Amino acid sequence: xxxxxxxxxxxxxxxxxxxxxxxxxxxxxxxxxxxxxxxxxxxxxxxxxxxxxxxxxxxxxxxxxxxxxxxxxxxxxxxxxxxxxxxxxxxxxxxxxxxxxxxxxxxxxxxxxxxxxxxxxxxxxxxxxxxxxxxxxxxxxxxxxxxxxxxxxxxxxxxxxxxxxxxxxxxxxxxxxxxxxxxxxxxxxxxxxxxxxxxxxxxxxxxxxxxxxxxxxxxxxxxxxxxxxxxxxxxxxxxxxxxxxxxxxxxxxxxxxxxxxxxxxxxxxxxxxxxxxxxxxxxxxxxxxxxxxxxx
Ligand SMILES: *[C@@H]1O[C@H](CO)[C@@H](O)[C@H](O)[C@H]1NC(C)=O
Ligand SMILES: *[C@@H]1O[C@H](CO)[C@@H](O)[C@H](O)[C@H]1NC(C)=O
Ligand SMILES: *[C@@H]1O[C@H](CO)[C@@H](O)[C@H](O)[C@H]1NC(C)=O
Ligand SMILES: *[C@@H]1O[C@H](CO)[C@@H](O)[C@H](O)[C@H]1NC(C)=O
Numbered sequence: 125x126x127x128x129x130x131x132x133x134x135x136x137x138x139x140x141x142x143x144x145x146x147x148x149x150x151x152x153x154x155x156x157x158x159x160x161x162x163x164x165x166x167x168x169x170x171x172x173x174x175x176x177x178x179x180x181x182x183x184x185x186x187x188x189x190x191x192x193x194x195x196x197x198x199x200x201x202x203x204x205x206x207x208x209x210x211x212x213x214x215x216x217x218x219x220x221x222x223x224x225x226x227x228x229x230x231x232x233x234x235x236x237x238x239x240x241x242x243x244x245x246x247x248x249x250x251x252x253x254x255x256x257x258x259x260x261x262x263x264x265x266x267x268x269x270x271x272x273x274x275x276x277x278x279x280x281x282x283x284x285x286x287x288x289x290x291x292x293x294x295x296x297x298x299x300x301x302x303x304x305x306x307x308x309x310x311x312x313x314x315x316x317x318x319x320x321x322x323x324x325x326x327x328x329x330x331x332x333x334x335x336x337x338x339x340x341x342x343x344x345x346x347x348x349x350x351x352x353x354x355x356x357x358x359x360x361x362x363x364x365x366x367x368x369x370x371x372x373x374x375x376x377x378x379x380x381x382x383x384x385x386x387x388x389x390x391x392x393x394x395x396x397x398x399x400x401x402x403x404x405x406x407x408x409x410x411x412x413x414x415x416x417x418x419x420x
Contacts, residue, residue, distance in 0.1 A: 151175075152347035154189075161316075162187040176344045179317040181207075181214060182337040188217075188316025191349065195220070196310045196362035198351020199371050201275025201286070204234075204315075205342040206243055208268040211236025213321030213332030216341045218274060220311040226253035228306035230276050230283060234267070235260075235324040236339075243267050244396065247285050249295050252304035257410075259293060260397035261390060271344060278351075280307055280363075281377040291383045292390045294416050303412045308363070310354035317341050384418035391417070 153174025160168035160177075167187035169178045179187050200220065207214055214236040221229040229250035234243055245267075246260045265272065277284045283306070285293035297305040317339065321332040352362035352369055365372050379387065391398075399405065400413035 154343075154346055157193070157346045157349060158189045158191055160187070160189045162189075175346070176342060178340050178342045179216075179315065181317045181319065181339040183334050186316065186318035188314060188318075190315075191313040193349070193351075193353045194310035194312050195349070195351035196308075196354050196359055197279050197369065197371060198349075199275065199277045200313060200351050201273050201345070201348045202313075202315075202343055203271040203273045203345040204267070205269075205271045206234050206267045207236055207317070207339045207341050210239045210333055210336040211243070211268070211339060212238045212325040212330045213319055214317060214339050215320035215324050216315070216317050218313075218315045220276065220278075220313055221250075222306075222309035222311045224309060228252065228309045228311060229255065230278070230285070230306070230311070232274055232285070235320070237325055238330060245287070245292075246397075247293050249283070249306075251306050254304060256399065256405075257295075258397065258399050259395065261292060261394040262396055263287065264394060271342070273345070273348070275348070277371055277376060278306070279369075279371045279376055280365075282379075284379070284383070290386050290390070291379065292387070294379060294387060294418065296412070296415050298412045298415050301411055301415070308359060310357070310359060310362075313349060315341075315343060379418055381420070384420055387418045388420065 154170045154177045155174055158177070162168040167180045167185045168189055169180065171177070177189065179189070181187070202218070204216070204218060206216055216234040217231065219229055219231040221227060227250060231248040233246040233248070235246060237243055242262050244260050245263060246258055248255050249257045272288050275286050277286065281297050283295040284291045297307070299305050319332050321330070322328050354362055400409050
């Protein structure tokens with residue numbers, strides 16, 4: 125047994141002792157929903173009851189997992205507990221992507237930090253291959269001590285990014301002014317944990333401190349991927365509006381006053397970067413920007 129195997133062996137025993145009992149559940153397991161990208165059984169670990177999963181980052185490997193299903197519209201959420209302690213340099217990516225040329229993608233990227241300093245949540249949207257729509261917020265809680273839910277409500281008219289069901293970002297279908305919108309390409313749900321220390325923490329000044337590895341991010345609630353599943357690449361059942369696609373209901377095609385207030389609360393109190401106001405990159409704000417802020 126080499127040093128690496130021995131080290132990994134000890135950590136597996138340690139990690140196995142750390143699974144909490146999950147409480148009341150509806151029993152959808154990780155393996156029903158996801159395939160792991162780790163072949164060593166270490167860098168992605170699933171709890172014995174299947175209700176929780178962890179991605180482990182160390183000097184030897186980064187890893188992740190992806191959904192078995194591809195979705196086209198829905199309310200897709202999961203609970204995540206981010207890397208505790210020193211997470212500087214690490215990036216937890218959690219995103220929907222069509223993984224095709226000219227792809228569509230909806231991103232949550234959690235940028236780690238040194239102990240005691242805040243994580244930053246960066247979101248981005250790619251439509252027909254065009255991204256560059258980064259926004260960054262601080263969170264109003266410590267995302268490393270407990271699970272919080274992160275997701276999107278995605279329909280033909282708008283996409284709302286949510287944190288604990290609070291809207292943090294709105295992206296409207298602005299095809300009428302020539303902006304591409306994700307509405308025809310099925311997307312898988314992916315999660316990964318990797319070393320992004322060239323850019324992630326304090327603009328890349330703070331590097332990953334590998335003496336603090338392994339870095340571990342945890343996931344649960346695999347039943348809340350409530351979207352239209354595309355079967356055999358046939359998208360038409362998902363683009364047809366039916367009552368079973370509740371997320372297409374008129375109530376979800378607009379944001380209500382309460383949601384508008386929450387969006388403004390996030391923008392005014394927690395936003396630390398917005399591509400819409402980055403005049404170095406965009407001397408004139410991208411045309412969609414004025415459409416994606418709520419009016420009160
Ligand atoms: C890390 O903490 C520093 C200091 O509080 C802060 O400026 C920065 O935005 C935080 N997040 C990241 C990802 O660098
Ligand atoms: C990395 O962590 C170790 C152990 O906490 C500490 O002694 C060392 O100074 C850290 N390295 C850097 C570059 O901060
Ligand atoms: C979306 O799913 C989450 C998790 O199941 C749920 O709490 C939330 O209420 C759903 N959103 C809507 C608008 O129903
Ligand atoms: C699904 O259909 C799209 C559009 O016709 C095509 O570009 C893509 O390659 C197909 N994917 C698969 C897995 O067959």
